[in-house]
Amino acid sequence: MFLSYSFTLWGLWLILLTVVVQSLVAAVAHRKQSQYIPGKVDENLSHDSFVFRSHRTFHNSLENLAIFVLPIMLAIFAGAEPQTLTVIVWVYAIARIIHMALYYAIATEKNPSPRSYFYMIGLLATLAAYIVVALELLSRGA
Template sequence: MEFLLPYKITIWVIGLVGLLLLLQLIVLDVVILSKKHIPGFAIEANHEHFLFRANRALANSNESLGIFIVFVLFALFSQPTAHWVNGFAVVYLFGRVGHMLCYYFNLKVIRSIFFVVSLLGLIGLFITAIMAWL
């Protein structure tokens, strides 16, 4: 486990990403309850409704979560320079938080920018791990 010490920030980011998902789930559940949405019925695809945006924010986070976990594991076991892995993990987290907030406040263009930021974090993690093998 000592080999993970230089990646402490990345380990924290993993926990914070989990917390972010939990917060998104809580927000969605509160909105579902307040809107009296019936479970099992589709949510109307309308960006003007906060229920739809909260649902999409959580779904989008879930869509990139698996890639993040796989790339972090790839990077940790490849043991590249820790500051690159830590940095790209923080970039990913920053992008996801920004994306979520922009979804909640219906800021479509800025939301896309934050999506690209989180994508750059993922790509950076992958490339950093690859470079450790070369």
């Protein structure tokens, strides 16, 4: 069963690896500060600080991880079309990587910022995952 979902699973692997990398980047940035308290980001920091941006990038990914990965797993267990899931997962993975790169590179308080567009692409991929699960369950009479 999982062989037909191999590209989907590799996409999920990339998404999870991206979050691990973000965690490491945020931890290193945090510890390079002259003064820091482990586990606490100075509330006075804003987008002009890479510490703030790396922390927010990581936490934004954490906030979105479960709401994306869980419906993808449900879709796999429900037997959804592998190619459809592959497209959804890879669109999400690439959008989140670009979102991360833009968040790291651009210090702006402007909204929408360039990263916002890639956040929205990831959100649309998430909604597509929920639709696929619902359609698959309905087609099976569940």
